[in-house]
Amino acid sequence: MLKPSRLLLPLLAAFLAPVALADTRGATDPRIEALLTELGKVRHINEVALSPDGQHLAWVVDTQDKPSIMLADTDGKHAHSIGLASKPGVCSESSLAWAPDSRHLAFLSNCASTRTGMGGNKQPDLYVLDVSSQAKPERLAALDGYANALSWSPDGKTLAFLYVEGATRRASALAAAKPAIGEIGVEGIEVQRIATVPAQGGSLQQITPATSHVYEFAWAPDSARVAYVAAPPPGDNNWWIAQLYVQAAQPNASRTALVDPNTMSGSLHGLQIALPRWSPDGSRIAFIGGLMSDQGFTGGDLYGVSASGGAPVDLTPGIHVTPSWFTWSSPQSLLVDQISNGQAQLAEYSIGPKQAKQQRVLFTAAGYVGDGTAILGLSFSADHRQVAFMQTSFEAAPEVYAGTVGNGMPAAVTAINASFKPSWGKVESVEWDNEGFHVQGWLLYPAHYDPSKRYPMIVNIHGGPSGAEMQLWPSVGYGAIPFSTLGYFVFMPNPRGSYGQGEAFVQANRKDFGYGDLRDTLAGIDAVEKKVPVDDHRLGLTGWSYGGFMSMFVPTQTQRFRAVVAGAGIANWQSYYGQNSIDKWMIPFFGASVYDDPAVYAKSSAINFIKKVKTPTLIVVGERDAECPAPQSFEYWHALRTLGVPTSLVVYPGEGHHFNNPANQRDVLQRALNWFEKYLPPQ
Known part of the structure; x- marks a missing residue:
């Protein structure tokens, strides 16, 4: 705040x-x-990513206080370190993103960097690893700033991410503020935009306007459009008045303001929006809307809006749980990770034009779960039959969990902190x-x-x-x-x-x-x-x-x-x-x-x-x-x-x-x- x-x-x-x-x-x-x-001895698991074909599992774990990437089979077997680190604890690698082909894993690494970035640390660059070969990761783009939220286009031809060019700090109100010097509110403002890089290599392009600070985004199924939540800078201040936009995934493209809670009437008026997700056919966008006090800690009702415009619909009015994360599992169903009585539940919802209704609870976790992309985020295979995440509780230190959806709570597939x-x-x-x-x-x-x-x-x-x-x-x-x-x-x-x-x-x-x-x-x-x-x-x-x-x-x-x-x-x-x-x-x-x-x-x-x-x-x-x-x-x-x-x-x-x-x-x-x-x- x-x-x-x-x-x-x-x-x-x-x-x-x-x-x-x-x-x-x-x-x-x-x-x-x-x-x-x-x-202080506990090793934190920061990210978990399941490949779309469900055959590979990657995670980011702190090793000697530096994040490093591990790759394994889905059951956690044959785990080994990947990336560019010569030995554990000497550099940082993070921000996992699987390509649709399940062969290529994108990530950020500063292990080979000689340039200085935020806070005097080495500047991370964007890399891609072909997990089916013995080749080393290849640098896809040299960066000059803060990058996060890597995401492949559905056709696998483009990699997009949030980018603050020339950043001096992490783009978050939770991060330490800049010294309050100079002309306040005018000088030193840093804007986070969507950047893209061709998967086969090429120049980095920033596709959203410099007049908007982007907080999160999602590719359309056709790989030609993006939906994103954004507000005028400064980004730390204006998330609470952010709008939902749609535009072509090209620089200087015109955009449509799809949802503006500040001016609209109805239950969403004056509230916050998060997690835009396209329906599989690209006709609708679902999102979470609610009274949220911090960007990133998402909770509220599920809403839907036509991708071509119109009034958003509250799909879950009156429910007694709090959806915090979701994904479309079919044109008629959602998988929703929700908070119920202080616990995380994965539930299946049917979704129609005017209503989303819970059908069954697939599992209730003993503690907090997440994949590192969002609060209560989960990583699914493309067919949504397998799931992976990190879990921690008062009784168990963090481990990676993975298993088949619908068979109850998955089992731990690591023993990183079992002692x-x-x-x-x-x-x-x-x-x-x-x-x-x-x-x-x-x-x-x-x-x-x-x-x-x-x-x-x-x-x-x-x-x-x-x-x-x-x-x-x-x-x-x-x-x-x-x-x-x-x-x-x-x-x-x-x-x-x-x-x-x-x-x-x-x-x-x-x-x-x-x-x-x-x-x-x-x-x-x-x-x-x-x-x-x-x-x-x-x-x-x-x-x-x-x-x-x-x-x-x-x-x-x-x-x-x-x-x-x-x-x-x-x-x-x-x-x-x-x-x-x-x-x-x-x-x-x-x-x-x-x-x-x-x-x-x-x-x-x-x-x-x-x-x-x-x-x-x-x-x-x-x-x-x-x-x-x-x-x-x-x-x-x-x-x-x-x-x-x-x-x-x-x-x-x-x-x-x-x-x-x-x-x-x-x-x-x-x-x-x-x-x-x-x-x-x-x-």
Whole structure:
């Protein structure tokens, strides 16, 4: 959601951070050190790609902290490294895309590059490997910028991708923002466009106009057209007002604005759109439309629109799940990966002109699944009879799964992280009803749980608010799961505003941040306390992003929590509106700009109720956070310090909304663990 305007922030961060280091890091608990070391050994699986004929399986796995590509049979056998790396961990290779012939695999690699790209790293180039030969990968195009989302045309003659020529950063609001210098909003704007390269080699062409920032795209079945979601630059800000376009896959082609949620009437008005997908005959485009707070974390209803124009149709009004990803499996059917009660489900839908209806659930995953292309994305063979993906849960570290569609949950075909076992307690799904809503959350037991004892509990509020807490093996970065290892219950609710109960549930906290979702959370805590021996006088609260906002706001509404860690939070929606540079996300949630309706922003601003806060609070944030700007954390910290509330602020230099520096990832989790041990010690 945001980008800070700051001139003195780096100086302040440098001045204040050393004080915070001395105050909050403290002596390292040996259990924390052991946990962080163990989490750091897990190898992350970033992408999974099944060949169209279902015979080959490729995946990208971190090897000595560098992404590298593995190729295997569909059952995971005969796995071997491919690409240009002379040895593991010396360079990076990623962004998999199989050609329709199942022989050629495209990817990005910087292993042979001598040119410098983003962040001073080597510039990746575009390569293609013929997996049926012993030849080395061939460089298809030399790049000068950021590339992602490789996609072959259905006829196999062209490779397209999203491209930011001359990029200095990753095209995402989650990435660290540029320094706020120069003429703001004018200088240094980087535009992501669709670029194409002929499969047989040739010059790179950018086919979409420089006046539009493209977020995602899809080839038409005829290989002559593309559909894409785009908005005027700057791209970080304008995804929330993006439109759906169709144009010929040629430079300077005219385009048609097919869907504009900003001007149309009906259920899609003012909402966000994602994942355009052509029907097999090219006559229709389906997409997901909903109230989404972050580009990339997709959720909403399924919509359809004629490829030649017309009004879009909500195909799934009133459903009680949240579709997050889908693909056409035939002209009359879709395969939809959806969130239901905090779990991922692959379901088959029939689709007609006016309605898409769920026919059956093919499997429910134990945890989060994905192929690296999109949230809950899956990789299918061309006939949709086989599927592959990565899965991770609270109980199992990431592995690649693959199998036949319709035979239940596929089995793991790798054992990359099989040796890792949880050091935390068991997990249960908890469900309750509140104010007419059905709500779900996850409860993690303390390690070495003894039912005769009473335990403290830490409540973690997820980001978004349009999102969902799903099962994930924790990383070294900030998260709530490790608290269980130290002897806490951990409760992770999915209150109103979350995915998993349908679009009406997602929209239920519009213009109501911190109120209805808090009541849902408190009702969930009551339900947990009836179930397990939680000490209500030892409750902690934490969260990141929207969860960071809640961690700042909730102590102004209740004294039930005794310690807080607020990550990348928002203290004052009114000042935030003027500080950030992606304010377009706010109007769909607040109903108007802060200049037109300041009261709706004021009522959810913690700073307006700050004298009610008594809770010791640790505040952490990235110095260049483009979603939740660091001045918000300064404002909250300054108020608590003035009021004599125990507090500490740590600003991490160079970090954005997601921390990339391993030392900072480790430090922020260690501080949070130490903070709760200090104020909520397990007995």
